[in-house]
Amino acid sequence: MLFLKMPRFKKYQLRLISVCFSALLFMAYWEKIDNNIVTHVMSFSYRYIFNSFTFINTSLRVNPEDALKYNKRRYLLNHERKCDREDVLLLLFVKSSSENFERRRAIRSTWGNETYIATTLGVTVRVMFALGLHPEPEYRSKLKMRLFLEDQRYHDLIQQDFLDTFHNLTLKLLLQLGWKETYCPRSQFLMSADDDVFVHIPNLIHYLQRSNGKDLWIGRVHRGSPPVRDKESKYYVPRDMYPWLSYPDYTPGSGYVLSRDVATKIYQASLTISASFHIDDVFLGICAKVMDVAPKDHLFFSGEGKAPYHRCIYNQMMTSHGHVGDIREMWKRATEAEAGQVSSGLIWRLYCTVVKVRLLCVPFISNSYSCKAAFL
Template identity: 35%
Template sequence: MVEDCEKQSHGSSSSGCRSLRSFFIFTVFLVLFLCYYIIPNELSDTWAVTVGLFLPEKYTIKMVNDSLNAAPIVTSAEPWKPPEPYCVAYPHTYNLVLNEPEKCQKENPFVILIVPVAPSNAAARDTVRSTWGSERLIGDKTVSILFLLGLPASEESETLQQNLLQESEKYHDIIQSDFWDSYYNLTIKTIIMLEWLHVYCPNASYAMKVDSDVFLNVKALVKMLLSVPKQSYMTGLVARNAVVLRDPHSKWYLPKTVYEPAFYPPYALGLGYIFTLDLPEKLIKAAQLVKPVYIEDVFLGLCMTHLGIALTNPPDGTLFNVFPVEYNRCRYSKLIATTTRSMRDQVEFWKDLQKPGPYC
C-alpha cells in the first residue's frame, strides 16, 4: 500500500513538472510572438527606440537599406512630386540667379567653405566676412568662401533682391538659385551646393558646408585636413543610431509615411561637415534615387548609405560642437566648429583668438 502511494506520488510530481515546463515554454513563445508581430505595430515608437538603443550599427544600417531598397525609384526625367510638406521637390531643375563661375579657377582653393544663409540675413554674411571668412591663406593652403541663397519670399522681395545684386557686385561671394529660400527647402539648397561644386569647383581638395551661426577655426580645420583621406571622405559631428522623431510638434518631425525606420543612418550634423570633392557627383546621382526628406543632413546620410560609403568620425570628439562652448582661448584654439549664441560672440571670440601670444 505504501509502495503504491509512493509510486502514485512520484507520478503526480513528474506530471506536474511536465505541465509546468509546457506552460513556461508556451509563455515564452507567446511573449516572443507579441514582441515580434504585435507590440511594434500597435504601440508607440518607444518600443522601437528602446530596442534600437541596444542594436549594433550594422543592424540599423540594414533597416535603413531595406527601407531604401523598398522605396520607389525616381529619376530626374520624371521629377518626384512631394505628397506632403515633409518631403521636398527634388529631383528638379533649378537655375542660378547669381553665380561666381570662375571662383575656384581663379583662387585654386585647398578647401572651399559654403555658407547657406537666408537672403535677408545680410548681418550674418557681414559677420562671417569680418571674422573667420576673412582667413584666406593658412600656411600655403588657400581657403575660399561662398554664401548660398535661394529667392527671398518676403513682401519686400524686389527691394531685397536689388540689395543682393549690389552685395554680389561688391563682394563676389554669393551664389543664388531660383528656389524659395525656407527651412523646408534646405535639402534643395544642399543639393544645389553639390551641383555647383561638381560643375564649378572640381579642382578643390575639400569643401565644408558650415552654418552662418557657427564659429569656425579655419586654422584647426586646415590642420586636420592635411592628414585625412583625399577621396570618399565625409566627417563632422557624426550622429549614429539617431532616433526618428515622431512628435508632430517637433521641428524635426518625420511621419512614417515619409520615412518608416525608427532610426536614421549615420549622418554628419548640419552645423558643419566636410567632404572630398569626389563626393558631389556621387551624391547627386544618389539623390536621384533616394526619396528626399526636408532634413538636409539626414538626407545626405541616406545618400551616403545608398552609396555604401561610411562617414568618418573626426580624430577628436571635441572638434565639432552642436551646443555653444563657453569661450576660453585655449579651448577655442583646438576646436574646429561650435555653434554660438550671437553674432557678437562670434566677433569677440574670433578677435580674441587673433591676439598674439600663447593660446594655453
C-alpha cells in the same frame, strides 16, 4: 503647545503639497517621456543589431527625371568662374538667409576672409553663401536690390529660385553639391556650415592638410537617431515618408566636411533619391548610405551649444554653434590664443586636460563638445 506646533505643521504641509504637485507633473508627462525612451531604445536596437538599411536602395529611389526636378533649379545669382584660376583646397558653403546681411559681413571679416586665409595659411579657400528666395513676396522684392549690391561688392552669393524655408533645406544641400560638381570640381574638400557657426579655419586647414584627401566625411556624427513622429515638431516626418525605426548615420547640417571623392559620390546618389525628404542632413546620410560611405566623428565639431571661451578649447576646436552677434569676439579670442599660447609640454597638457574636464564633463554646463573631447 498647539500654537507652537503650527509652523512645523505648515512646513510639512507645504512639502507634502510640493511632492504631490511634482508627482502629478511626472504622471502628466510620463507617457511622453516613456514614448521617447522607447523610441530611442528601438532606434538604437535597429541601428546596432540589424544595421543594414537595405530598404534605401529599393524604397527611396526615384527615376532620373523626377530627381532632376529638385536638382536643376534656376540660378538667380551665380559666379561660374570663381574656382577657375587656382587650385582650391576647400570650397566652403555657408547656408544663409537672404536677410542675414550682418552675419555675412561678420563672417567675411573674420574666419571667412579669403585674403587672410591665403596670406596667413598659404592656401586657397573659396567661401560662398548659399541662398534661396525669401518666402514672403513683399519682403523678397525689397531684398532683391540689396542682395544685388552686396553681390556686386563681394562676388560670393549663390542663389537659386526656391523658397528659403526649413522644408526646402534639402534643395539648399543640392545647390551646394551641384555647384561644386559643375563649377568647382577640383576643390579637394567641400564644407557646409550654417551662418551662425564659427569655424576655426587655422585648425581646420591644418587638419585637412594632414589628411590623405580621400574617403573623408567628418563632423558631429548622429548614430541611431529615430524619426520624430510628433506633429508639433518642425522635424516631424510622417510614416508614409519614412516608415523605419532609425535613420542612417549622419552629421548635422550646422557643419561638416567632405573630401572631393565623397562629395561626388553623394551628389551622384542624390540624383537617384527623392529630395522630397526635407531634413537635409538626414538626406545626406541616406545618400551616403546608398554609396556605402560612413561619417567619422570629430569630437571638436560642435553640438548645439557654443564652445566654452578658453584657450585650451581654441587649441583644438573646429566649429562652434550658435553665434549670432559674437563671431568677431570669438575670432579675436581664438586667433589671439593661437598666436600667444604654448601648446606643448607636459604641464600645459595636464593643465588643459583639467580645464576641459571642468568645462565639458560637468552635466548641464556645456552642450558643445562631448566629455571625451577633454582627454584629447
